[in-house]
Amino acid sequence: MDYPLIIATACGAIALYLMMPRGQGWLVKLGALIGVLALASGLSYLTHWASVQFPAQHAGGPGIFFYAFALIAVGSAVGVVCHPKPLYSALYFVLMTLAIAGLFVLLMAEFIAVVLIIIYAGAILVTYVFVIMLASSSGVAAAAVDYDRISADPLIAVLVSFLLLGTVLETLFTHRPHGFIAAGSTSLAAQGTHWLGLAALGKNLYSQYTLPLELAGVLMTISLVGAVVIARKNAPQTHMLGLGDMPAE
């Protein structure tokens, strides 16, 4: 067990709970302060830990880009949960996706990075924004709706998510599964380039992971067909206009 890490996680949970939108400014500021402290201490502990555990790979540290992208990712993730306006939350989500794509590029996984941008930022979140735009309009008056401004169940959400985070950290840092390396370390190239790149990814997907790939394809097809089936049950035009039963044309 890494107690500093657990304390930092707990502080992060408290900070996030305080920062949840409920309309009191000073609580949010206090939460932000605790959050920054927790993040800084957790990060410095992790850096120290990595330099002890992997002295060879850690020479020079992860570099400025890793910290920049990681901080943007964490900060915008907080923004997703804590911003009182839903459209801003969705935009923070986009920012987080871009930062994570940056982290993938640092890990030389360009394809995953680009696909993340295309699928999440370019398709899924556009749909989110579309729905949010339909549900809420801009302007001063519309922003003050209560169900947007006050989070519904902050305690349960924070508890569950940080328990999950704690479990993941615990697994990673005490049991350390095989192949785990310090993020952003420069030693990736030393591991050999045979598993890098697009061609290797394709070969892997179609040799070692053929069955999961095909299953995912089948799942997607089923959901596509399902969407079409649901969308095709269009209500008769006449009901919507309140005219009773009209002969269909």
Place this chain on the structure above:
Amino acid sequence: MLGVFIAHLVFTLAMVGISTGLIAYLILLERKTASWIQDRIGPNRVGPQGLMQPLADGVKFILKEEFMPANADRFLFILAPIIIIAPALCGFAVIPWGGVIAKGTALPAWIPFIGGWAFPANFHVMVANPQIGVLFVIAMASLSVYGVVLAGWASGSKWSFLGGLRATAQMVSYEIPLFLSLISVAVVAGTLRLDPIVNDQAAYFSVFKFLPAWNIFVQPAAFLMFVACIFAESNRTPFDLAECEQELVGGYHTEYSSMKFALFFLAEYSAMITGSAVAVALFLGGWHLPYIDLILYHGAQPVAAGWLGALLKFVVFWGKVVAFLFFYMWVRWTLPRFRFDQLMNLAWRGMIPLSLGTFLESAAFVYLRRAGILENRWWLLLGNIFLLVAVAFLSQIIPGEPTNRRVPVPNSRYNPAKSPAPDMAVES
């Protein structure tokens, strides 16, 4: 290493300069094209033949009043033009503008300080050459929708809002066939980098030796869909429903003025340039100048060249890009706009099935080529033509959604219920 880095930097800055300068003159070309097509003279007051018009436009943009609607979301209102211009400019990064400068090509000796410096390795005349190549362009194009959406939402105006909604639906729909048509080309080339795809096309068909093996001739169906989709992605007529003047005033940029509006303009034109450049690289043979290479190189044009070769390739590439841009404008002033349901039907009922077809065909061709059954790209052309004919035939047979449906609205003459207005009977 530092030298190569500086070379990249210089080239990047030059490309940004060329393309933004070009955009100013593209706007002039657009207006001139409009006037030629409409049998007018067009702008001819500023400078000789109106050539200084872009400068006057720029000054006018700067001097206009900055207007912010009272109902606007101030932060997003300012952010939207920035968000739309940034990805539009990023797309330039992976375009192979001029082939490869060969290793050892030296700068002329008369240049002070750096004269005589030679490239230590082959230099790709592009900003970056990542493995993901064309996917990067798609990723940037898919981000550009946020600028439109946010502009529509943040303005706090109904026209802008409706324009933003339309743009979202349109761009999300047209991304799918765009993606699939790009992938059908990439599958046959076996790479996503634009550079080798261009090199692949610098050849001739072996059946019809006079026809260059450009992808437009190899996969015409994919090319047609690609062109339609980049028109839709850059919000140009006939797909400019998002800024449809008759219905939505100016669409998503109704409330924008001065330089913020200019940024929207700039983004539209840089999206056009990126789209044309990708079209040229993927389908129109890139820097390949047909028949001239037969005379100069006897058919086997070397990929890496010296200064003169690289410059020639650069000029040829840009020539094709400008020609394609002219095509954009030509279409804009020729074709009328779609109706929105026609737009959606074209994407979902026409182009997505067709693009799935071309993709399957390319995959099958690659499989058969590996198995050694089909060698020639000629078969792909035949398959594409067959596919186009089949789709044209099937679309006549398959019963469509009834368009122009008569909706029994109260008081309408299509309403069989008793209609309260007596004068309706006279009309029928």
